[in-house]
Amino acid sequence: MLNPLAIGPLTLANNLILAPMAGITNLPFRLLAREEGASLCFTEMVSVNGLVREGRKTFELLRSVPEDRPLGIQLFGDDPQLLAEGARMVEGHGDLIDINMGCPVKKVVGTGAGSALLREPAKVRAIIRETRRATRLPLTVKIRSGWACGEANFLDIAQIAEEEGCDAITLHPRSRSQMFEGHADWQQIAEMKQSVKIPVIGSGDLFTAADVTAMLAETGCDGVMVARGALGNPWIFRQALALLDGREPDAPSTGERLRAALRHLELFTELAGERVALREMRKHFSWYSHGLSGAAQFRKAVNIIEGKEALLEALHRFFAPEAP
Incomplete structure (x- = not known):
């Protein structure tokens, strides 16, 4: 279950990834996660509208150092052309580009971005197609299971992502309407893994190293993306690496x-x-x-x-x- 992970031409040392989190995954947080074993870390989500306007604050989110690689940059927006332009603008700042199609917060979905895109599969296709044309970097998308409970369309979105050239897809198996309530339905990750050939990365309810190993075992996913479980706990990566290597993980003193x-x-x-x-x-x-x-x-x-x-x-x- 512990393996290098190939995402397009990029090969990660292992399959444990730090998720993008607004207000959290800046350079200091990423460096700490890397020191504990995360193979890929993401910036906070970056507004393509902010990039195109050349907003200084937006570009600050891309600050990095040589030790902060490989680096994933997550973009959000709802306009295919702007997302493509944003991808061109950040290409020299990272090693992989992800498009946010899962953020459930009101101020993001209110602009038509994040998980609001799940209601518009045709726009999803256009966004991925235009962004794929705009960059040679590995391209991924991060999605939720659907807009609302009973409206799961994650398999359709995954099919679109694969057809339009995405190199991997991450699923947080909750609907937008769930926000962070209830439980993530890991079975949906397993279903996605069976439906596409590109790597599937699982996310959701990963709070301990045991959760990480359980998700890999139960779903067959190619990698895991840890979000809230890393808050105040960069050791989750070290502990998961130990468990996956057959060793007893040590708790931080x-x-x-x-x-x-x-x-x-x-x-x-x-x-x-x-x-x-x-x-x-x-x-x-x-x-x-x-x-x-x-x-x-x-x-x-x-x-x-x-x-x-x-x-x-x-x-x-x-x-x-x-x-x-």
Whole structure:
């Protein structure tokens, strides 16, 4: 189940992938995931409208370093020509382009992008066709099972993707109407794997290394894409690699959590400056504390603390008692 994964001309060292997540998968987060074994990491989703307008903030999402490869760039939009133009513009910044056809949030689907595209198969075909013509990079799409429960059309979309030249497809087997409620129907991933010849990557409800191995075993998918399960938990990749290699995975110590949190803060500060890093890292510190005694009080504290020194003191006070 643990194998190199070929996506078009790109061959990944293994089949464990970090999903694109808005507001999360910036350069610091990607570097931490790579250090723990993720073979491919994605940028946050990038608006093609922002790219074409040459918005500085949009291009900031593409910031990378040589260690941050191979890099997937996820684009979103609803216009075939704009998506094709966006693909041309980012071609020199990454190693693979993915088109977002699964995001369920209102501000995205309200523009006709994300999972709203699942209601328009003809537009899906046009988007993939034009984007395929525009870039020589591997091209993938990430979709949900359908717009609403009872309206699953993921197999039809997968067929379109394969016919129009996609090199792989990722399925999060929930409908848009489900958002993140209920359970991901992994059986749909297995059905897709049987219906197309291109690699199928599974996503959804991957919160532990055991979940990763279970999805690979139960669905036969070619790879997995971890999203929320990596929040405050970059070790999920290391642990999954161990399980798939027949070894017992080791849980991160409290001290290791502290070191990861501090390194994350350092990398974020280098990227965005101290003020932005301190603000944005609060949510990550909360995630790093998940499952530890006193985590609820710690989360409340870090959300109101002002200043780097006070925050560092709180981090050491919370994590240090058990740190090796």
